[in-house]
Amino acid sequence: MKTAKDDHQLHDLxxxxxxxxxxxxxxxxxxxxxxxxxxxxxxxxxxxxxxxxQFIDMMGTGKTLIQATFDRFRKIVPKEHIFVATxxxxxxxxxEQLPELSNHQLILEPMxxxxxxxxxxxxxxxxxxxxxxxxxxxxxxxxxxxxxxxSNDIRKGLKCAEDNDWLITLGIKPxxxxxxxxxxxxxxxxxxxxxxxxxxxxxxxNLELAKTFLQSGDFLWNAGIFIWSANSIIEAFDxxxxxxxxxxxxxxxxxxxxxxxxxxxxxxxxxVNISIDFAIMEKADNVxxxxxxFGWSDLGTWASVYDLAxxxxxxxxxxxxxxxxxxxxxxxxxxxxxxxxxxxxxxxNFIVVQSEDTLLICPKDQEQGVKQMVxxxxxxxxxxxx
Numbered sequence: 001m002k003t004a005k006d007d008h009q010l011h012d013l014x015x016x017x018x019x020x021x022x023x024x025x026x027x028x029x030x031x032x033x034x035x036x037x038x039x040x041x042x043x044x045x046x047x048x049x050x051x052x053x054q055f056i057d058m059m060g061t062g063k064t065l066i067q068a069t070f071d072r073f074r075k076i077v078p079k080e081h082i083f084v085a086t087x088x089x090x091x092x093x094x095x096e097q098l099p100e101l102s103n104h105q106l107i108l109e110p111m112x113x114x115x116x117x118x119x120x121x122x123x124x125x126x127x128x129x130x131x132x133x134x135x136x137x138x139x140x141x142x143x144x145x146x147x148x149x150x151s152n153d154i155r156k157g158l159k160c161a162e163d164n165d166w167l168i169t170l171g172i173k174p175x176x177x178x179x180x181x182x183x184x185x186x187x188x189x190x191x192x193x194x195x196x197x198x199x200x201x202x203x204x205x206n207l208e209l210a211k212t213f214l215q216s217g218d219f220l221w222n223a224g225i226f227i228w229s230a231n232s233i234i235e236a237f238d239x240x241x242x243x244x245x246x247x248x249x250x251x252x253x254x255x256x257x258x259x260x261x262x263x264x265x266x267x268x269x270x271x272v273n274i275s276i277d278f279a280i281m282e283k284a285d286n287v288x289x290x291x292x293x294f295g296w297s298d299l300g301t302w303a304s305v306y307d308l309a310x311x312x313x314x315x316x317x318x319x320x321x322x323x324x325x326x327x328x329x330x331x332x333x334x335x336x337x338x339x340x341x342x343x344x345x346x347x348x349n350f351i352v353v354q355s356e357d358t359l360l361i362c363p364k365d366q367e368q369g370v371k372q373m374v375x376x377x378x379x380x381x382x383x384x385x386x
Contacts, residue, residue: 027081029132030158031230032073033122036066036086036094036140037109041386042301042367044374045358046335049386054140055093058305060319065299066140070098072147073136076154083107083126084140085118104256110265116279117244117271119226120237121264124248127230128255134162135233138225143308145295153292157227160192160290167236168227169198169281171220171289172296177210180300182222182277185213186289198287201277220291224298226276233280240283244271302351303364306333318342333364358385 040053047053054066061068066084073082084094085107094106107122119137126133136154144150157168171184182203186196201222205213213219228236237245247270251263281287297304309317314331318324321336327345336342336354344352351367353360362370378386 027077029130029134029162030077031081031083031126031130031133031135032077033107033119033126033135033137034066034069034073034082034084034140035115035118035137036084036090037112037118038139038141040141041374042370044370045355045360045385046353048355049383051093052090053299055090055097057320058299059143059309064097065143066094067097068144069138069140069142070100072144072150073138073154075147076136076151076158080105083122085109085122087112108261108264110268112273113268113271114273115276116241116274117248117268119233119276120241120244120248120271121267123230123233123237124251125255125260127234128252131231133230134158134228135230136225136227139298141299142223142225143295143297143299145308147294149292149294153290153294154227156194157290160195160288161227161229161232164192165232165235165286166190166195166228167232167281167284167287168195169287169289170223170225170227170292172223173291173293174214174219174221177207177214178221179204179207179210181298183210183213184220184222184289185216186218186220186291190288195288195290198281198289201282220289221296222277223292223296226281232286236280236284236286241274241279244279247271302333302335302353302367302370305335306351306364309333316344331364 036054038052039049040047043053046056055064057064070082079100083105084098084101086094088108088110091106091108107125109118126135136158153170160166161168169184182201183205184198185200187199188197190197234245247267251267254260254263297308299305306317309319311317316326316329316332316334318334320338321340321342322338323341324334325343329344329347331349332344332347333351334342334344337356340354349364351362351364374386
């Protein structure tokens with residue numbers, strides 16, 4: 001016999017189903033592009049050409065950075081609408097770590113050409129699927145601590161880009177005069193509450209200039225997260241990077257077919273190596289920023305991992321190894337494989353990173369030199385250790 005409890009459960013099921021259907025309809029034009037093509041050389045020797053940092057569990061959470069990014073976006077757009085842009089040499093790594101993706105959701109780049117060609121390719125490919133597509137484009141290797149706040153901001157941006165011919169970027173409220181980030185200066189409030197008109201972009205400033213930015217109160221860190229309609233960004237390419245746009249426009253009848261890869265191989269050869277910031281964002285006059293604060297870090301250096309990780313009473317961080325003994329040492333970042341025993345004595349403010357075949361010991365305040373170290377290692381030993 002049917003009870004009131006049964007009726008209540010049935011009502012809840014119907015209600016949830018209607019909500020899912022409504023949500024699916026609401027998100028039908030929303031897409032995400034995760035950029036995962038970098039090699040993460042500043043995280044050497046753990047991040048290597050064959051296994052860059054986006055495919056590594058850098059924070060010891062049980063998920064790699066790209067897996068965590070994918071999980072964030074599947075709460076915002078249908079998982080079938082999440083595309084991963086990466087170098088074709090990383091295709092198998094993406095398939096292994098994100099088995100939910102179908103092959104057509106991989107945007108494979110035949111060579112490294114920076115973010116502008118990548119985004120031009122993705123925009124044309126997605127618009128061919130859906131002329132009304134609205135996209136969020138984000139790196140695979142960022143850390144977001146407050147995922148619910150992040151989701152709300154991205155949804156707000158997608159809705160705004162759906163209703164306006166805007167190129168939207170997310171700006172992070174700065175907590176310190178950091179010289180490792182680019183900055184966005186904003187002006188007057190936009191017609192949509194919460195959004196600001198962008199005045200200027202500034203690449204990584206020196207410390208004095210960064211302090212001035214922080215004091216002025218109208219500068220934000222550039223998070224490299226963008227939101228726009230496919231039509232808006234393609235129109236911007238047509239206006240500001242006409243030759244590049246013409247190249248990718250030629251593929252309108254091959255996108256999402258078995259002829260796409262061959263076409264793209266030639267298209268990337270013909271494309272200049274330039275970032276989306278230089279190519280479009282610094283030139284366009286319809287650029288807006290959404291100030292955000294959701295616990296963001298671009299995880300650009302070992303020091304950034306140190307800042308975010310749990311520390312012992314002397315300020316030391318050790319992960320993922322659980323076999324670390326420290327004597328008379330403080331404020332050190334120690335990263336070693338789980339099965340390695342590490343003993344540190346007499347080190348203060350150092351980075352100690354061990355991979356299977358390489359050991360790096362470097363003062364934290366000199367880690368900007370890691371890129372040069374990698375170049376020197378490559379020159380002396382070839383590609384074996386990089």
